[in-house]
Amino acid sequence: MIANETTEALVERICKAAKAAAPSLARAGTSVRNDALRAMARGLRDRAEFLKTENAGDVAAGEAHGLSGAMIDRLRLTDREIAQMADGIDEVAALPDPLGGIERLSPRPNGLLVGRMRIPLGVIAIIYESRPNVTADAAALCVKSGNAVILRGGSEAIRSNVAIAGILREALAGAGLPEDAVSLVPRTDRAAIDALLTKEEYIDLVIPRGGEGLIRSVAEKSRIPVIKHYKGVCHIYVDEGAEIPLAVRVCVNAKAQRPGVCNAMETLLVHEGIAPAFLPEAARALSAAGVTIRGCPETVRLVPSAVPAEEKDWGTEYLDLILAVRVVPSMDAAMEHIRKHGSLHTEAILTRDHDRAMRFLREVDSSLVLVNASTRFNDGYQLGLGAEIGISTTKIHAFGPMGLSELTTTKFVAFGDGQVRQ
Template identity: 60%
Template sequence: MNAVADNVVGDIELHMVEMGRRARAASRALARAETGVKDAALLGMAEIIEARAAALMAENRKDLEAGQQNGLDDALLDRLAFTPERIAVMAEGLRQIAALADPVGAISDLNYRPSGIQVGRMRVPLGVIGIIYESRPNVTVDAAGLCLKSGNACILRGGSEAFHSNGALADCIRDGLERAGLPMDAVQVVATTDRAAVGALLRLKDSVDVIVPRGGKGLIARVSEESLIPVIKHLDGVCHVYVDDGADPDKAVRVAVNAKTQRYGTCNTMETLLVSRGVAERILPRLGDAFADKGVELRGCEASRAILSGIKEATEQDWSEEYLAPVLAVRVVDGLDAAIEHINTYGSHHTDSIVTEDYTRARRFLREVDSSSVMVNASTRFADGFEYGLGAEIGISTDKLHARGPVGLEGLTTLKYVVLGDGHVRG
């Protein structure tokens, strides 16, 4: 594997600089690669991963054994584990990326100017993407596939708990690239558990164009603070559902319950329920019963506790808490303006939804809530790349520059202006 070996004694900074240099060279080859060649590499990777399933599981067992010895809990071990089904899903994910339209080279907004020239914008790769992630080794495959299809080289730094699994997957990926005639340095996995490699990667501003962290708050906070390179990230997923005066009660219950209970540990799960005072006494008891049936602990404001007896009192901290658990903050608000103010004050600019039959209020909510995804009469759980028709995603961005929301193939490209003329000169 053409990366930093874990037993190398030397300057990790220099190793990372060399990886960046090779990635930059590979990115130029990828930028001009035809779609068919990139797709052939993706399909080759999928075949190799399936063919090496037994070997992948053998390497994965080394990580699982080390994790058990290091006291990883059952949930983390489950996220780490390979099964034949999960290996098949990784291979299928690569095939799905191959089936997506290639964004590179697409020209949009091409218009004639009075001078006779045509001006438009073309999608091009970002260049080199550094991705730092934890736990799930399937991210190695997803990230490599998305970067390849969008014409970007990538440097991947997975967590130490998946060291052997990521190394085995890296070999499959690089062999797939070689089979298709693409440079193997297009995907490089940092094969050292030394945390110094992360800091070194974050300083490669001359060879890496963007950093994408995927993991817990600690990792993302560190990357955001230390990186000398632009970062695509979200820190928290404090998502809201607001039940408006004009809501259909059945829709309100269906949407809110799904937004909270379909999965608890995801960044697009609802963490705070807002209910307009005008419908609180009518809708909150139904919601309270539904959440009680699901085993969700409610923490409410004074008004909601007066309607739902026995629920815990919410603190100021609860309004900005990402529980990632069967716990939900509930607040009664004085209508749409108060709901928007609460979301923009306490939310994390991730995903927020209104339940209403009032078109005017729905339009105001869409326009005024400052989040990367804003919804009407739909569960916040829809906020991901697959549900948006983007295919796999590399993450969610709550930033406002470049990419915002689920980051799929298009989010891994940028735009440049192109001008078409026929000997035109400026007079």
């Protein structure tokens, strides 16, 4: 860093360098980018002791500042986490190249062949909190998709993030690619984020990852397009005539397998026709998994251990072993509840009726809608993308998990043999 450099000047310099590096990365062939990724993975493995030492400073600072045990656990880098980061980069290297393919090639009446070629977005800024593995994951996905990336992590992981980014940059340079294709803003003051969000001449897309407060702040201040995902208020609707053992198994998994993530079920909607048979059995299984139910009056009548729900419960992302439950008179009422209280993230219907399942798929407007399966499947790896950089609940430019393809766009290309416009 330059001595006495202001945050504004530092961010400007990083953005300019990333913009200059992006074309070289976009032009690099598949094998060059894959070789760079494999070198990045080797660098993390080879420098594991250095990474653990730097990370120990973050952990000690976090404990001194009173971070919760869960936050410290997310922050800590062990040999296992470092190996997983490196393995993740190798997995990205093994994925098909998303660039250069020509799609929807079709002839025009004049013989011109028109198609769309997949290209990088350009420069992506990623603003995130807590987990230092995001530094490696995001960099790998951007390099594979030909995008330069500017990373700005949280203050709690600054030493770890600087160390990881340094290793990745060395690997890029060693592979003959510009190291500025991966940059990290080494300052954690809010001014660094504010400065990034004004650099529309250098940055093509901003992806914030973290709590709702961070994402709303970024979306409000940014002059650059932002991929947003405020929260995950995910629903499961148990239809009349659903298979009860299946429904119980799916609901317990959706709520309790990992409650602190955005694709965990937060509200369970149950058709009144199946509620007397389903809810007591489901409540027993959920209770055994440690789940507390906050229910509507009919739920409380059927499940006396349930706590009466308040209006605010219907739109709450608990990220905890708490579940809101409402008995509804019809599928229409369930879908209306989802429209009113949902967050466009993930919804599921549990039913044996094909027509109702297909109607639910058509009419429920979320980034993933499932039939007879857990909401926990809204994940790039689980859906076959190989990896993801986050989940978008906006429809422009992507909707749902963002994998390599979603980190690209298309340009029109045309092949002629002398056509001229009449």
